[in-house]
Structure formats: C-alpha cells, structure tokens
Amino acid sequence: MKNKFVKAIFAIVLGSALFTSCKPKNSGDAVSGDAAQKAYVAPGKYDEFYNFVSGGFSGKVSVYGLPSGRLFRVIPVFSVDPESGYGFNEETKPMLNTSHGFVPWDDQHHTELSQTNGEVDGRWLFANANNTPRIARLDLKTFKTTEIIELPNSAGNHSSPFITENTEYVVAGTRFSVPPDNSNGDVPINTYKQNFKGHISFVKVGKEGQMDLAFQIQCPGVNFDLSHAGKGKSHGWFFFSCYNSEQANTLLEVNASQKDKDFIMAVNWKKAEEYIKAGKGKLTSTKYAHNVYDEKTHTAKSEIKTQVLILDSKELKDICYMIPCPKSPHGCDVDPTGEYIVGSGKLAALIPVFSFDKLQNAIKNKQFEGDYDGIPVVKYEAALHGEVQKPGLGPLHTEFDGKGNAYTTMFVSSEVVKWDIKSLKVLDRVPTYYSVGHLCIPGGDSKKPFGKYLIAYNKITKDRYLPTGPELCQSAQIYDISGDKMQLILDFPTIGEPHYAQAAPADLIRNNGQLKFFKLEDNTNPFVTKGEKESKVVRNGKRIDVYMTCVRSHFSPDNIEGIKLGDEVYFHVTNLEQDWDVPHGFAIKGANNAELLIMPGETATLKWTPDRVGISPFYCTDFCSALHQEMQGYIRVSPAGSSVPLTFSLGTNLPAVAK
Amino acid sequence: MKNKFVKAIFAIVLGSALFTSCKPKNSGDAVSGDAAQKAYVAPGKYDEFYNFVSGGFSGKVSVYGLPSGRLFRVIPVFSVDPESGYGFNEETKPMLNTSHGFVPWDDQHHTELSQTNGEVDGRWLFANANNTPRIARLDLKTFKTTEIIELPNSAGNHSSPFITENTEYVVAGTRFSVPPDNSNGDVPINTYKQNFKGHISFVKVGKEGQMDLAFQIQCPGVNFDLSHAGKGKSHGWFFFSCYNSEQANTLLEVNASQKDKDFIMAVNWKKAEEYIKAGKGKLTSTKYAHNVYDEKTHTAKSEIKTQVLILDSKELKDICYMIPCPKSPHGCDVDPTGEYIVGSGKLAALIPVFSFDKLQNAIKNKQFEGDYDGIPVVKYEAALHGEVQKPGLGPLHTEFDGKGNAYTTMFVSSEVVKWDIKSLKVLDRVPTYYSVGHLCIPGGDSKKPFGKYLIAYNKITKDRYLPTGPELCQSAQIYDISGDKMQLILDFPTIGEPHYAQAAPADLIRNNGQLKFFKLEDNTNPFVTKGEKESKVVRNGKRIDVYMTCVRSHFSPDNIEGIKLGDEVYFHVTNLEQDWDVPHGFAIKGANNAELLIMPGETATLKWTPDRVGISPFYCTDFCSALHQEMQGYIRVSPAGSSVPLTFSLGTNLPAVAK
Structure with missing residues (x-):
C-alpha cells in the first residue's frame, strides 16, 4: 500500500x-x-x-x-x-x-x-x-x-x-x-x-x-x-x-x-x-x-x-x-x-x-x-x-x-x-x-x-x-x-x-498485614536515634551529622551552634512516634533540597549546605498536634574560621552546651 | 505560670x-x-x-x-x-x-x-x-x-x-x-x-x-x-x-x-x-x-x-x-x-x-x-x-x-x-x-x-x-x-x-476569559519554531539547539545525527496545535531531567547531555491521537572526535541531510 x-x-x-x-x-x-x-x-x-x-x-x-x-x-x-x-x-x-x-x-x-x-x-x-x-x-x-x-x-x-x-x-x-x-x-x-x-x-x-x-x-x-x-x-x-x-x-x-x-x-x-x-x-x-x-x-x-x-x-x-x-x-x-x-x-x-x-x-x-x-x-x-x-x-x-x-x-x-x-x-x-x-x-x-x-x-x-x-x-x-x-x-x-x-x-x-507504623526497635538505619537522650551532633571534618529525634511536639536538639560556612550538614531525623498516622516533617529555610516526611519509627536524612552566616529555623511541616506550630528549632551558622564551639541542646535555653 | x-x-x-x-x-x-x-x-x-x-x-x-x-x-x-x-x-x-x-x-x-x-x-x-x-x-x-x-x-x-x-x-x-x-x-x-x-x-x-x-x-x-x-x-x-x-x-x-x-x-x-x-x-x-x-x-x-x-x-x-x-x-x-x-x-x-x-x-x-x-x-x-x-x-x-x-x-x-x-x-x-x-x-x-x-x-x-x-x-x-x-x-x-x-x-x-490554548502567532519565545519547514538543528561549539515542532502525530525533525559525546543538546519544542486539550509531551531516554509537557502554541526547552555513544529514541508522552504511539524519533550520538555530519530530517528515511 x-x-x-x-x-x-x-x-x-x-x-x-x-x-x-x-x-x-x-x-x-x-x-x-x-x-x-x-x-x-x-x-x-x-x-x-x-x-x-x-x-x-x-x-x-x-x-x-x-x-x-x-x-x-x-x-x-x-x-x-x-x-x-x-x-x-x-x-x-x-x-x-x-x-x-x-x-x-x-x-x-x-x-x-x-x-x-x-x-x-x-x-x-x-x-x-x-x-x-x-x-x-x-x-x-x-x-x-x-x-x-x-x-x-x-x-x-x-x-x-x-x-x-x-x-x-x-x-x-x-x-x-x-x-x-x-x-x-x-x-x-x-x-x-x-x-x-x-x-x-x-x-x-x-x-x-x-x-x-x-x-x-x-x-x-x-x-x-x-x-x-x-x-x-x-x-x-x-x-x-x-x-x-x-x-x-x-x-x-x-x-x-x-x-x-x-x-x-x-x-x-x-x-x-x-x-x-x-x-x-x-x-x-x-x-x-x-x-x-x-x-x-x-x-x-x-x-x-x-x-x-x-x-x-x-x-x-x-x-x-x-x-x-x-x-x-x-x-x-x-x-x-x-x-x-x-x-x-x-x-x-x-x-x-x-x-x-x-x-x-x-x-x-x-x-x-x-x-x-x-x-x-x-x-x-x-x-x-x-x-x-x-x-x-x-x-x-x-x-x-x-x-x-x-x-x-x-x-x-x-x-x-x-x-x-x-x-x-x-x-x-x-x-x-x-x-x-x-x-x-x-x-x-x-x-x-x-x-x-x-x-x-x-x-x-x-x-x-x-x-x-x-x-x-x-x-x-x-x-x-x-x-x-x-x-x-x-x-x-x-x-x-x-x-x-x-x-x-x-x-x-x-486484611493482608497492612502496616500502620514501623517498629522503632526494628529500625537499623545506621543513623537512627532511638531516644531523645541519644540525640547528638557530631563533627567529622566538614561533615556534620545531626542525630535528631522528633515526637509531638519538639525536635531534639532544637538549638544547634558551631556550624561553619563550608560545612555539609546531614540531619538524620528519627520519628519516635509509635502510632498510626503521626508522621512528622522536617524542613530548614533556604535548603536547596526538599523536605523530609518521616513516618512513625522511620529515619530519614536531609543534606543541607548552608549558604550564609546567620540563624536558620527548622520546623515540623506536617500538622501533628495542637502544639505543632511550636515544633521548631534554630541552627546558627558562623563564618568558616569561627571558634564558636559545636553545641546542641533542647529546653535549656542556652548557652547550648556540648554533651 | x-x-x-x-x-x-x-x-x-x-x-x-x-x-x-x-x-x-x-x-x-x-x-x-x-x-x-x-x-x-x-x-x-x-x-x-x-x-x-x-x-x-x-x-x-x-x-x-x-x-x-x-x-x-x-x-x-x-x-x-x-x-x-x-x-x-x-x-x-x-x-x-x-x-x-x-x-x-x-x-x-x-x-x-x-x-x-x-x-x-x-x-x-x-x-x-x-x-x-x-x-x-x-x-x-x-x-x-x-x-x-x-x-x-x-x-x-x-x-x-x-x-x-x-x-x-x-x-x-x-x-x-x-x-x-x-x-x-x-x-x-x-x-x-x-x-x-x-x-x-x-x-x-x-x-x-x-x-x-x-x-x-x-x-x-x-x-x-x-x-x-x-x-x-x-x-x-x-x-x-x-x-x-x-x-x-x-x-x-x-x-x-x-x-x-x-x-x-x-x-x-x-x-x-x-x-x-x-x-x-x-x-x-x-x-x-x-x-x-x-x-x-x-x-x-x-x-x-x-x-x-x-x-x-x-x-x-x-x-x-x-x-x-x-x-x-x-x-x-x-x-x-x-x-x-x-x-x-x-x-x-x-x-x-x-x-x-x-x-x-x-x-x-x-x-x-x-x-x-x-x-x-x-x-x-x-x-x-x-x-x-x-x-x-x-x-x-x-x-x-x-x-x-x-x-x-x-x-x-x-x-x-x-x-x-x-x-x-x-x-x-x-x-x-x-x-x-x-x-x-x-x-x-x-x-x-x-x-x-x-x-x-x-x-x-x-x-x-x-x-x-x-x-x-x-x-x-x-x-x-x-x-x-x-x-x-x-x-x-x-x-x-x-x-x-x-x-x-x-x-x-x-466566564472570566479562560484561555484554551496559546496563540502561536503571539509566541515570542526566542527558540520558537512556527512551522515544520522552519525546524532545524544548529551547532554552536558544543551547544546544539534543536528547533523542533510537534503536531499530531510526529515531531520535526524525527531523525537527528551528528551529535557528539560532550555536546549539550537543547530541545526547543513548539506545539503547533491550535485547539483545546491537545498537549504534547517530549521525553528522551536516559535524560537526567524530567519531561516536557507542552500546551498548544507553547515552546518549552529540555536540556539533555548525552552520556554514551549510540541511538536514543524520543517520543510524545501525552496520548494525543490514534497514532500517538507512532509519534517518536531517534537521535544518534557519535564519539567526541567523530566526523559524522550534523543532519536532521523527517520522513525522508535518510541519509539524514543537513538543510
């Protein structure tokens, strides 16, 4: 044809x-x-x-x-x-x-x-x-x-x-x-x-x-x-x-x-x-x-x-x-x-x-x-x-x-x-x-x-x-x-x-085994933090690992200082909740990245490269409780040569102290 | 308190x-x-x-x-x-x-x-x-x-x-x-x-x-x-x-x-x-x-x-x-x-x-x-x-x-x-x-x-x-x-x-002036192609600009040769349709990028950096007609030092010729 x-x-x-x-x-x-x-x-x-x-x-x-x-x-x-x-x-x-x-x-x-x-x-x-x-x-x-x-x-x-x-x-x-x-x-x-x-x-x-x-x-x-x-x-x-x-x-x-x-x-x-x-x-x-x-x-x-x-x-x-x-x-x-x-x-x-x-x-x-x-x-x-x-x-x-x-x-x-x-x-x-x-x-x-x-x-x-x-x-x-x-x-x-x-x-x-949340005890993420007391911030050269937890209605830690321009910050956020439909979110201002949405029992990691000296807030993005709007924290970024020590805290109203 | x-x-x-x-x-x-x-x-x-x-x-x-x-x-x-x-x-x-x-x-x-x-x-x-x-x-x-x-x-x-x-x-x-x-x-x-x-x-x-x-x-x-x-x-x-x-x-x-x-x-x-x-x-x-x-x-x-x-x-x-x-x-x-x-x-x-x-x-x-x-x-x-x-x-x-x-x-x-x-x-x-x-x-x-x-x-x-x-x-x-x-x-x-x-x-x-499509005649995108005859491929050093059109059910050009490893290819695709609800899509295999979804009368540009020598197909991603599945093309990428000339064509079944 x-x-x-x-x-x-x-x-x-x-x-x-x-x-x-x-x-x-x-x-x-x-x-x-x-x-x-x-x-x-x-x-x-x-x-x-x-x-x-x-x-x-x-x-x-x-x-x-x-x-x-x-x-x-x-x-x-x-x-x-x-x-x-x-x-x-x-x-x-x-x-x-x-x-x-x-x-x-x-x-x-x-x-x-x-x-x-x-x-x-x-x-x-x-x-x-x-x-x-x-x-x-x-x-x-x-x-x-x-x-x-x-x-x-x-x-x-x-x-x-x-x-x-x-x-x-x-x-x-x-x-x-x-x-x-x-x-x-x-x-x-x-x-x-x-x-x-x-x-x-x-x-x-x-x-x-x-x-x-x-x-x-x-x-x-x-x-x-x-x-x-x-x-x-x-x-x-x-x-x-x-x-x-x-x-x-x-x-x-x-x-x-x-x-x-x-x-x-x-x-x-x-x-x-x-x-x-x-x-x-x-x-x-x-x-x-x-x-x-x-x-x-x-x-x-x-x-x-x-x-x-x-x-x-x-x-x-x-x-x-x-x-x-x-x-x-x-x-x-x-x-x-x-x-x-x-x-x-x-x-x-x-x-x-x-x-x-x-x-x-x-x-x-x-x-x-x-x-x-x-x-x-x-x-x-x-x-x-x-x-x-x-x-x-x-x-x-x-x-x-x-x-x-x-x-x-x-x-x-x-x-x-x-x-x-x-x-x-x-x-x-x-x-x-x-x-x-x-x-x-x-x-x-x-x-x-x-x-x-x-x-x-x-x-x-x-x-x-x-x-x-x-x-x-x-x-x-x-x-x-x-x-x-x-x-x-x-x-x-x-x-x-x-x-x-x-x-x-x-x-x-x-009826085929629908999962409602992830068991925290089974979480083997290498950066998991299974309780607030274990939350911490660790520096390895220019790499900062934040072992963070979230639970209604706060992050731990929620005040972090001693980050320097040129650092790469990894927020490893573990959601400590063990109930259905209680995700938390994590976002930080100015990140050239998306947010984290973390299901109960899960750990997720956001990489953030600060682009300026100053204070950046972070907060929970998923409306989780009557005090969700209070679920926030601050991170301070100092110049590259700064001597501000690495500190992190929750609720002590500072000065943030290294644990 | x-x-x-x-x-x-x-x-x-x-x-x-x-x-x-x-x-x-x-x-x-x-x-x-x-x-x-x-x-x-x-x-x-x-x-x-x-x-x-x-x-x-x-x-x-x-x-x-x-x-x-x-x-x-x-x-x-x-x-x-x-x-x-x-x-x-x-x-x-x-x-x-x-x-x-x-x-x-x-x-x-x-x-x-x-x-x-x-x-x-x-x-x-x-x-x-x-x-x-x-x-x-x-x-x-x-x-x-x-x-x-x-x-x-x-x-x-x-x-x-x-x-x-x-x-x-x-x-x-x-x-x-x-x-x-x-x-x-x-x-x-x-x-x-x-x-x-x-x-x-x-x-x-x-x-x-x-x-x-x-x-x-x-x-x-x-x-x-x-x-x-x-x-x-x-x-x-x-x-x-x-x-x-x-x-x-x-x-x-x-x-x-x-x-x-x-x-x-x-x-x-x-x-x-x-x-x-x-x-x-x-x-x-x-x-x-x-x-x-x-x-x-x-x-x-x-x-x-x-x-x-x-x-x-x-x-x-x-x-x-x-x-x-x-x-x-x-x-x-x-x-x-x-x-x-x-x-x-x-x-x-x-x-x-x-x-x-x-x-x-x-x-x-x-x-x-x-x-x-x-x-x-x-x-x-x-x-x-x-x-x-x-x-x-x-x-x-x-x-x-x-x-x-x-x-x-x-x-x-x-x-x-x-x-x-x-x-x-x-x-x-x-x-x-x-x-x-x-x-x-x-x-x-x-x-x-x-x-x-x-x-x-x-x-x-x-x-x-x-x-x-x-x-x-x-x-x-x-x-x-x-x-x-x-x-x-x-x-x-x-x-x-x-x-x-x-x-x-x-x-x-x-009733407040809903737009059904963009008028092609009003399109002033610097890379617009207003008709198939104007479609072309232009090399400027390592930059390739593909001036491409799409209309039910083909792209012009649909065969392109002479691209070399190391080139950066910009597909500027203009949708020539002038009717409501006839978008076309454009995707190319292996792109470290998303697709284009192009409304009638619109031009959109996808940047593609080929990562290997060979033939890559591209196609329309939005089911547009009974012959949508035929709406496709091929692009040939040669080694960096190749002498394959830059050619492009539609329907001539090759050898693709430079216009």
Missing part, C-alpha cells in the same frame, strides 16, 4: 475522528436515577475496591477507591517527589539511580497486581517505566516502592510489567528497537533493519518479591507494544503485540501503517527456560541498575550489573511465533480461561480473537506462511477463533468479567463495547467522554475477575469538568457492569496521565 | 486530646438520606464552585470542584514538578530561584483570591511559601504560576498571602523571628530577645497583578501566625495573630505557652504609607529574588533585588497596636462588615471577638496597659466586643456566611461550631473526622460570602478511608450550610497537606 492510499483510508473511514474524538450526544441523559447512590460512599464507610492507576507522565502510581473515584494516595515510583522527600533524601536517592546516573522522572504506563494461581493475591504491585526502561515493585503492606530494576538493550519499556500466573516472571518488551548495548551503537539511523533489535525481558520474581533479570530474547527490530501472559492451559506462553513490522525509522504515523497486518508474537517461555538450562543463552556485556529499598534500614542501595543472558529468536526457532494481526495491534489480552487471545489493531475495523488450542495445532502442523526475520509466521486463519465484526472504531484494550464477556475500548468512536467471547456477538455498547484508552475491571486480566465495575480511562477531557486553562486533568468514568447493560455512574478526574489500572477487593489488601 | 502548672492544665482540660484527636461517635449515622444527591455531580454536569486548596508540603495548589470533591488540577507553584517539567525545563527554572539559589521545594500554606471592593473577582490566586519565604501569584485565565517574590528578613512565611479589599497589598508576617538580614546574624541563639526581629511585609499589587515589595515593618521578635485585612470601615488596617510573646527560643511547646494571653497586632497600613511618603522609611540592604513568567515568551526571568524599605514599629508609635488575646492565638479573622475581629487562641477555652469601633476608641482614648517592646498594648476589655463561651476545645479558624453567622473550627474537640457574631451565642455544632484545621466557605473571608457549603480540612485521617500503609492522605469534609443546621454530605481525601483553601463560584472564573 502507498502512503497516499493509507491516508485516503484514514480520511474516509475515520474522518477527523482520528485527531478529534467523536463527541457522543446527550452526555447528561446517559446517567440514570440511581447512579448517585451507586457511586456514593458515605462518610465513615469504605470503598469496595482499591484501584491502582498508573500515573503516566507523573512517574507515580495513584490509588483510588471504587466506586467513589476518590484519590487515597499518590505513591512516588520513578519520579522525584519533593512532598515526601523521595529522591531528595539520602535514603531514597539510590532508588532513582540508573546506568545513566540519577534520573528524576519517568513515564509510568501500566500496573500489575501479583497473582497466585492466576488470582490477584494483594501482595505487590508492579509498575513499568517507559522512558528509561525499568520495572518497579511496590509493597502493598506499606504502599512504598521497594525495588526497581533497569532493563538493558531496551528503550520505551511499554509492554510491561505484565506477569505470569504465579508471578514467576514479570516481563517487558522494548517499544523502540535500538542497537544492542554490546554492539557499535554509532550507526546511521537508516540502518534500522540491519542494526536495530527488539529485546523481550523476563525478570524472575522470588518468594519475597525480589527481582532478577533472568534472560532476554533478542527479536527483530519492531515496536513491541503490549503483552499478557497465558493462563491455565496457556500458562508457559506470553503474548506480545507489535507494530512497525515495516521497520520504519521516520514518520511512523505513515511509514509504520503500511501493512494490513502486523503481529502478535507468542513466546514459549518454558521452552526458553529449557534452552537456558541447556546452555543456549549467551552472557553479553551491558550495564543496568538494580535498586533495592530495605524496610529495616529504611534505606535503598543501588548496584550496577554488567551482564545479561540473551537467547536469539533467529537461532532458537521454537520459542517465538508470529501471529498476523490487523492493523497496528495495540492491546493484547488473554481471557480468564487462557484459551482466547484478543488482539486490538488500533487502525482495524474488527477484533480478531485467536485460539490457543488452534495456535498449538498450527505450530504442530507447521501451518506457517514463511518467517519474519527468522521467526515462523503462523497462518492467520490457522490460529483464529474468529473476528468480532463492526465493534466500533479504534479498538485498543480488552478486559473480562469472568462470565464469558469481553469489554473492548474504542478510542476513535469513544465507546466501550461488550461482546461474547465464544459467539463474538456484540451485546452492548456505551459512550465514553472522550477517546477511551485502557479500561479496568477488578481482576479483569486474571483467571478470576471480580467484575461489578468497569472503569474507562479517557484520553481527551475537553469540557467534562470546569476548565482549568490550557492544561486539563485526565478523565475516568465508572460503569456498573453487574447487569446485562452497562450503566455509567460517575465521571472522575485523575491525576498524572493514567494509562492502565488494576483493581482488587478492599479486604484482600486491608 | 510555671511549666509544671501549664502541663497540669493541659492534662486536666484537654487530656490526651491534645495529642490524639477525640473520635466522635456514630460517624456513619451522621449522614442523612439526601447527602448522596447533594454531593453528586452527574457525568456531563459542572460543579458549582472552584475550590483552591493549598498543598502544604506539596508546594503546589490543588483545584477541586464543589460539592463533588473532585480534583481537577494540581498547579506547581513552589515545588518542582517532573510531570509538567516545571522547574526542570529551561523556561521555568528561574521561577524557583531565590537568594539561596535554586530551591526545589516549599511548604504552601494559604491561598487567597484577589478581590475588588472586598468581593472575590476571579482574576488571580495568591499563595505563600512557608519555608523559604515567598509569595506567588497564579493567573486564573491560564491556571499557571506567573510570579514569585521572595521576602527578606523573614523565616516561616505563615501569615500570608492575605490581601486588602482591593488587592492593594498582599501581606506576610514572619513566623520565625530571626536576626535582620543587614545585622550580624552570627549571634548566640539565646540572645533571641535582643537580636531576633519579626518583620511584616507589604507587597504592592499592580493593575496587572505585578508584585513589588513596598515596605516592611520591623516588630519585636515573636511568632506571627495568621492575618486578615480589615474591610469596609476597617479598610486601611491589617490584623496579625502572634504567639511566643514569651520570646522563647527552645522547647516552644512549653516555653511559648507560659502567658495567659499573647496578641493580635493591629497594623494601620494607611498610616504606614503616610510615614513612607514623609520619608520615615529606611532603605536597608538585603537580597531577595523576584521571578516573573512572561505569558508571551513562555519564559521566566529572575532578578535579585538588594534593598528594602523598613519602618520601625518601636519608633513610629501609631502604626502598630497589640491587642491581648488568649492563649497562643492562631486564626485571626475579620467578619464581612469589617467590625468584628475574631481571635482563636488554640489553647483557649473561649473565643474573643474584638470590635473595630471599640479598638479605635481605645486607641483614641489611650486605653493602654503599657507597651510590648515599644508597641502600645490596648486593654483587652477596651477592644472586646465579647467572648463566645464554651465553644469547644482548640479553636483555630473562623469563616463567615454573610448572614451574620460565624463558623469556627475546633482542633482538639474535632468539630465545627456555628455562632452568631453579634449575640455570640452558639447555634449549632457538627463533628469532624478528625482534628479539623482550617475551614473554607466560598468567599468566606470577603465582604460578600457566597455561603452554601463549608469545607473542613482535617489534620488527622486514621480510619476514614481504606488504609494505604503508614502514610495516609489528608481528609476533607463538605457540609451543606444552607439551612439552620449544618449537614455533612461528603468525605473527600485531599493531596499534599492542605491548610487553608478558598472557593469561588464556577461562573466567576469560567
């Missing part, structure tokens, strides 16, 4: 809808009478589900309640967070280390809850970084980011962090193919076909959640987009959508839309494991960071690793298979039984549903139509269960309710379409406002979806809320899907740029 | 309530049947009010809708925002410059909407920074931070950014007294009484909103806490609460709670203006930053100023007066008529209400009880209208409904109390969950409150929402106050650490 023809098709079929969404009519009328009661969670009552929403370009994960749409928590993952000190305090800086050094931001696209036997188990949440490829693991007992692993040989880590049914692996596929790390990367961009490769990463997850990059599979240079694991009968396989099988390197909006079909790549990862056991993997040199946060020391460490095990898809012919899929496939979703694989070609006018059994037969019987850069291409019809006809325009993503129904979002025609997985008949459709991307049904990509609600994460907001200048929030909508027909019950705005989200029943997480 | 006695009083009167909030019973039952309908805003419908909520330790301002409690926008003000690139891109870095250099964080406590004739006018929102003292102005046509001014001689800028009734001034009072900037700051902390001073700042606001530090009044070393302007008859006066009149410098929770009464300081600023005209101000040397964002160049500039005009309260006896106020006053609020000034002593068991007329008579008749460090102290009874008896424990803040009623929050007893301003009788009380700080009634500190809703911003959250580990969100509650009795209708969580908030009717802001 020629570019002109492609453009003409776009113009005819999709019209301006590609660029500006279709606006469904009667948005207000779409809401029926009992919607308010369904979405309302009365004061003092709890929401039914946690909704873990990717933050997109915020680099964070947002936690909402369903059905209220209320935002409970924003968890910093890949971006610095001046609010909590994440990435600013000494303890968490290593979390954002990469092979490129400290990276203060990333683009967080998908979340995935850990599973046991294909069911959501409420232990961890995985999150991907798209820009500088990484995967993070969050602990759902603390709602903290506890581990981040970088992915070598990758760029644009989009088809991630999807998992296998027992959380054996969390996977990633590169969205942008690039020259491998151990090759000469200084090549002309137009040698894409020869020099650029796409790598699929398999990160092993240990019993305690610890991640380890087990192996990568080198594949042709394409754009991997999304992925999902097989489950049940298809456990052992992983499915990745890919576009740009044209291998274009410029103006992809035209040049990567040439072919009628791109691919879903089926990966037999159990076979890959066998090859590794058989020594078929090649250790190749690279550089990637692995950062682990220790919940006892409250401190992260970053390690740079230098090797990765690579399998070559060209050489090992029976681990990867290409299934043709119309047209620029985006979503790649597997139904709860593991039998059906749904490909959503974002420029397609139908939805192909593939059968795992038929795929296995096709492979067995070598029903191939050649190969794609060494990977066998299975015949489309040989793997096809059937096509959903006229589902709408711009199918993107599909989730499941566990009752045999699939729900697919339509970006261009702005709607969610419900269809029967076996018969492929469209059962219902509802408008979205506007241009829906991902959707989420609680447990909707697992073997046991919880159903009840469907949330549409829309890409265009326009007039849905009161205007806020040129920049608008993103918008989500909640539908009740418990009946035959979907019912819109609430519009709610979201922060960051949500892509995907997952949801779990409240009790699964609430 | 001795410390022990103070502590005993606390123990008896307030019990453990000082430290752990009182938990009202039957929280669920407190909600009546029609609450859901009252709080619900159906999909497609608009909220009635904008609620501008201070972000506290987030350093941002949050914009919510009322009565839905939905979060529409988080506006970065004093903290870097990797999500939008604020503080990371070249254009906005100067906004966070201070006399201490670049400061990536602050603690944003109060918001104030501009007023005309004492009524909210919807033009600007002011916001204070507490830690490194500053005031910001936000433009409500664009919802952007457009100006920040630093305050010298100050620390802990808490009693700010409250304004006079025609927005003549925005004021600030130092929370922490410190040695003045032009004094020897290297003094022992226990010389507080001699050497520490409290400064009150008056920042003049011009017709276009531009701020200018007009003068400061030097006052005794105390802790200024909150403030409000007189209005109507009391226009020309400003009232500041202060605590720590004991002038303690350590363990303030005990040492600043010694006296039965601290003060509300009444400032006659019109008299201060007269003194300045008469040449009584002293220009003193200091250093503070003034940062202005230009909405045409989309670029901020920072200027360091070096002088400030000071009036001495000790010398000029008739600009400041102290009114005794029980006990550690916090809130300081003026009723819509301007006659009543409400002081809220956070450790007091009553609420004193002062009369402006009586204050004027007391001053005229010299009904003083001596002076406080040179400032006349008015006799308590001489200025007193009366006291609200048994209002609750821990009164903090008061707002008004314009119908003669006042509403005061009670931190310790966790409730809002409604009382009659004239009769001082308590009319109603409702529980809050838990430990309410500020409250907000739309227009509630102006001459014409809009009433209808009251929002309580609570300081303790505990079990109000599904748990999220040790760190919990903050919590707010909305009450319908249109009837005689207050009715709780909704709990909603808030982000950051909200302190104060203001609200305005939706139409006042919606």
